Amino acid sequence: GEIGFLKDYRRMNVAITRAKEQLFVIGDSATIGADKFYSEFLTYVEQNGQYRTVWEFE
Template structure:
């Protein structure tokens, strides 16, 4: 499957690309176009079989920055043909009504996971 990794922030895209280029298993996917890493804005109009979205924001003030632009999130969340994985700090984004409703929807459909489920 073709995979897309999206972030609202260019610097995270740059960091992810650098890490992927150093990985012997992932680098070929990036080179042959089966893996795309881009900003949400840069991905507009594209689709992939599987899309990962990093929400990036994590802070005690529950500030979500660019994530308040729900049009951007609509673009990001509608780009997956087969599977969508959204990764974020639920404590930070959960204070926002839109994201809380999204997390509730995921939980109701058995699709919500916490990182603590995967730790040791």
């Protein structure tokens, strides 16, 4: 898959920096993780204990 409009990192920057209390990012980690920017974002989220999989919400 491709990340499409998310390839414009400014969009994600706006979404992340405007969050006041919580930020939820929903997507396919394999697809977005193939991109260096998002791979680093996923690593950061995982290292801070904030990564969840869909299977945790069944």
